[in-house]
Amino acid sequence: MSDQDGKKPLGLSGGARSGRVNQSFSRGRTKSVVVETKRKRVMVPKPGAQSAAAQNAEGGKREKSVPDAEMERRLKALQAAKAREAEDEERRVAEEREREEERARRRAEAEAKEREEREREDALKAKEEEDARRKAEEEARRNAPPPAADAAAAAGAAAGAPRGGAKQAPARREPERDNKRNDRGRGNDGGNRRSGKLTVNQALSGGEGGRQRSLAAMKRKQERQRQKAMGGSVDREKVTRDVQVPETIVVSELANRMTEKVADVVKALMNNGMMVTQNQVIDADTAELIVEEFGHRVQRVSDADVEDVIDAVEDAPEDLQARPPVITIMGHVDHGKTSLLDKIRQANVVSGEAGGITQHIGAYQVTTESGAVLSFLDTPGHAAFTSMRARGAQVTDIVVLVVAADDAVMPQTIEAINHAKAAEVPMIVAINKIDRPAADPMKVRTDLLQHEVIVEAMSGEVQDVEVSAMTGQGLPELLEAIALQAELLELKANPDRAAQGAVIEAQLDVGRGPVATVLVENGTLKQGDIFVVGEQWGKVRALVNDQGDRVKEAGPSVPVEVLGLNGTPEAGDVLNVVDTEAQAREIAEYREQAAKDKRAAAGAATTLDQLLANAKADQNVAELQIVVKADVQGSAEAIVQALEKIGNDEVRVRVLHYGVGAITESDIGLAEASGTPVIGFNVRANAPARASANQKGVEIRYYSVIYDLVDDVKAAASGLLGAEIRENFIGYATIKETFRVTGVGNVAGCLVTEGVARRSAGVRLLRDDVVIHEGTLKTLKRFKDEVKEVQSGQECGMAFENYDDIRPNDVIEIFEREEVERSLT
Numbered sequence: 001m002s003d004q005d006g007k008k009p010l011g012l013s014g015g016a017r018s019g020r021v022n023q024s025f026s027r028g029r030t031k032s033v034v035v036e037t038k039r040k041r042v043m044v045p046k047p048g049a050q051s052a053a054a055q056n057a058e059g060g061k062r063e064k065s066v067p068d069a070e071m072e073r074r075l076k077a078l079q080a081a082k083a084r085e086a087e088d089e090e091r092r093v094a095e096e097r098e099r100e101e102e103r104a105r106r107r108a109e110a111e112a113k114e115r116e117e118r119e120r121e122d123a124l125k126a127k128e129e130e131d132a133r134r135k136a137e138e139e140a141r142r143n144a145p146p147p148a149a150d151a152a153a154a155a156g157a158a159a160g161a162p163r164g165g166a167k168q169a170p171a172r173r174e175p176e177r178d179n180k181r182n183d184r185g186r187g188n189d190g191g192n193r194r195s196g197k198l199t200v201n202q203a204l205s206g207g208e209g210g211r212q213r214s215l216a217a218m219k220r221k222q223e224r225q226r227q228k229a230m231g232g233s234v235d236r237e238k239v240t241r242d243v244q245v246p247e248t249i250v251v252s253e254l255a256n257r258m259t260e261k262v263a264d265v266v267k268a269l270m271n272n273g274m275m276v277t278q279n280q281v282i283d284a285d286t287a288e289l290i291v292e293e294f295g296h297r298v299q300r301v302s303d304a305d306v307e308d309v310i311d312a313v314e315d316a317p318e319d320l321q322a323r324p325p326v327i328t329i330m331g332h333v334d335h336g337k338t339s340l341l342d343k344i345r346q347a348n349v350v351s352g353e354a355g356g357i358t359q360h361i362g363a364y365q366v367t368t369e370s371g372a373v374l375s376f377l378d379t380p381g382h383a384a385f386t387s388m389r390a391r392g393a394q395v396t397d398i399v400v401l402v403v404a405a406d407d408a409v410m411p412q413t414i415e416a417i418n419h420a421k422a423a424e425v426p427m428i429v430a431i432n433k434i435d436r437p438a439a440d441p442m443k444v445r446t447d448l449l450q451h452e453v454i455v456e457a458m459s460g461e462v463q464d465v466e467v468s469a470m471t472g473q474g475l476p477e478l479l480e481a482i483a484l485q486a487e488l489l490e491l492k493a494n495p496d497r498a499a500q501g502a503v504i505e506a507q508l509d510v511g512r513g514p515v516a517t518v519l520v521e522n523g524t525l526k527q528g529d530i531f532v533v534g535e536q537w538g539k540v541r542a543l544v545n546d547q548g549d550r551v552k553e554a555g556p557s558v559p560v561e562v563l564g565l566n567g568t569p570e571a572g573d574v575l576n577v578v579d580t581e582a583q584a585r586e587i588a589e590y591r592e593q594a595a596k597d598k599r600a601a602a603g604a605a606t607t608l609d610q611l612l613a614n615a616k617a618d619q620n621v622a623e624l625q626i627v628v629k630a631d632v633q634g635s636a637e638a639i640v641q642a643l644e645k646i647g648n649d650e651v652r653v654r655v656l657h658y659g660v661g662a663i664t665e666s667d668i669g670l671a672e673a674s675g676t677p678v679i680g681f682n683v684r685a686n687a688p689a690r691a692s693a694n695q696k697g698v699e700i701r702y703y704s705v706i707y708d709l710v711d712d713v714k715a716a717a718s719g720l721l722g723a724e725i726r727e728n729f730i731g732y733a734t735i736k737e738t739f740r741v742t743g744v745g746n747v748a749g750c751l752v753t754e755g756v757a758r759r760s761a762g763v764r765l766l767r768d769d770v771v772i773h774e775g776t777l778k779t780l781k782r783f784k785d786e787v788k789e790v791q792s793g794q795e796c797g798m799a800f801e802n803y804d805d806i807r808p809n810d811v812i813e814i815f816e817r818e819e820v821e822r823s824l825t
Contacts, residue, residue, distance in 0.1 A: 363559030534573030731755025
């Protein structure tokens with residue numbers, strides 16, 4: 001359409017008029033009209049417009065043509081418009097397709113619902129037809145004539161007597177009228193008229209109060225009836241199942257797992273000679289026999305299968321990476337183990353230990369001047385900490401045996417050697433205190449030969465280094481020997497796997513809860529990992545290294561403190577990372593139950609004779625009962641082991657309860673109920689516990705050195721020992737003559753032949769060197785006077801208390817008793 005008069009331009013059809021018109025403008029003047037038809041897009045010149053060539057030919061009367069950049073921009077805009085139109089078309093098609101799918105889905109749901117309703121109506125109709133058929137059969141049986149009438153009717157019909165038949169017809173209809181009358185009297189359903197409204201459940205169940213049959217059961221019944229009508233077999237197809245059989249199982253549960261009737265399973269057990277009910281428990285072997293008898297497959301499982309999630313993953317060789325060695329410092333007490341480690345790590349741990357001895361396992365990491373990273377474990381040297389030293393040897397790669405040059409080999413040194421040999425780990429001997437005047441390193445090497453430890457100086461294979469923890473002499477050589485030994489071992493681990501580690505120590509920290517010192521052996525322990533350790537489980541809430549700094553993860557051979565446990569684990573337990581919290585809880589519960597069963601089995605008397613013997617033995621043994629609380633798990637175990645060794649056949653120490661953490665009111669309550677003291681090792685009682693102890697009179701004793709604790713308990717147990725009675729023979733007397741004295745009885749005239757005779761002493765009467773009486777003296781006289789004692793060679797008169805059978809030539813043995821206090825060695 002023209003810009004001026006709106007008339008139709010020549011050459012444009014009606015289709016072109018209905019299209020879109022895009023006008024291109026250049027410098028405000030209209031040059032052409034773009035007409036888009038349904039078939040093609042054409043450019044129509046405007047009236048009076050001329051081409052660029054014509055304008056050039058006219059000598060520039062018209063403006064120049066459109067530049068290339070402007071043309072390119074317009075083309076790009078045109079392409080973008082086309083792309084948007086294509087995207088809009090695709091979006092429209094996709095929306096239309098989704099609407100079609102939604103309509104199809106709704107149509108399918110409606111058809112399924114309609115089909116279900118139709119099946120339900122068919123089932124209800126089949127039920128009604130079945131009830132009608134049964135009612136008709138019952139009605140026919142009620143209206144049927146008796147057998148005699150049927151025979152007479154048949155005979156009449158055969159004889160062609162219609163009159164007899166006409167006479168009998170009313171007789172047959174009369175009972176029918178009576179039945180109808182009775183039906184009207186009690187209802188059309190024969191007395192089973194429903195009361196109230198008819199519900200769907202009543203309709204499906206036939207108005208009966210029995211259990212409702214499901215739609216699936218009705219379908220199965222119809223299918224069986226159809227197959228039976230077609231002459232086919234209606235036997236059900238046997239389904240073979242995989243039945244999991246644990247160690248023990250209830251009969252009803254076994255039937256459920258096989259999907260068999262409980263009565264059939266009980267019958268099968270009775271056929272095999274087991275008179276059981278559905279609520280009784282049978283063992284796995286019997287259950288396997290029954291499962292195979294019913295034609296199913298058996299899968300034997302155990303309660304311990306819950307630990308199968310902790311798989312021992314075999315690491316590929318290319319995944320292994322070098323890890324720092326774990327070195328354990330072992331040796332006798334006061335030989336300088338902790339001082340030597342302090343010198344290496346430039347710390348002062350000894351100052352924080354009570355009594356100057358190590359009573360905990362310490363875990364540290366040290367970086368040498370050469371850049372090598374070493375993980376050290378420091379173990380106690382006291383005799384009570386045997387189990388702690390054993391745990392240190394179990395998780396170590398190299399053992400450094402510290403022996404004092406001025407003290408040589410001692411009992412705990414020998415024990416450390418045995419632990420290292422049992423763990424089959426290499427050993428390095430560090431001869432300490434060589435700066436002292438009495439140092440004799442050669443004696444140490446010679447004494448080690450008695451225990452099959454041959455050092456290199458004696459042409460052996462065990463490295464030995466002379467060191468001094470005070471001056472630092474020999475420490476570079478010791479670290480070099482450790483690095484050399486670690487290089488020979490080629491220690492490797494896979495850091496890219498679930499972590500596994502060993503609990504070195506565990507404690508209950510106030511404010512932080514249960515805390516475990518864990519040495520990671522394999523994998524990487526990260527914050528947020530779910531783990532199980534012994535009978536406890538948890539989620540890593542925080543990791544703290546040996547410097548007290550929080551870290552996000554800990555790799556192989558790195559000792560860290562782990563926070564986030566639900567309870568205090570046992571020192572020496574293995575930590576394993578699992579996938580889910582449910583697995584960790586299930587494994588921990590299984591281990592706890594297994595430990596309870598083991599303790600119950602160990603403490604139970606199996607026979608009546610054993611029970612009576614134990615009761616008799618307990619009556620003859622005095623017990624000192626105590627309650628022990630310590631700061632860490634390892635110290636608590638060491639104290640309990642040391643106390644259990646105290647005692648003999650007459651007295652013993654019994655630890656009623658031991659644990660980790662502060663002394664609480666529950667500990668005071670237990671001690672008060674059993675009348676025992678409470679011992680705290682490096683812990684104190686809280687305020688409520690102290691108030692309760694003062695009120696109930698419970699004694700609380702605190703210790704920080706294990707020597708003092710053991711000595712005091714040993715002294716207390718010694719007080720339970722009965723005093724030893726000793727007899728001292730002080731004299732002999734011979735009876736020369738006997739006299740009868742009124743009011744006294746028989747009196748012996750004696751001659752003291754040896755020692756002295758005392759009035760307060762005990763006497764024995766010997767006849768032919770056989771003791772016939774033992775007692776005390778009633779009287780001791782010298783002439784007519786009562787005396788306290790008679791010396792040897794003098795005569796005296798003696799009368800026995802409550803005994804008169806004395807004869808001449810009998811010998812009187814005189815002795816005294818004294819009590820001697822005993823103590824436990």
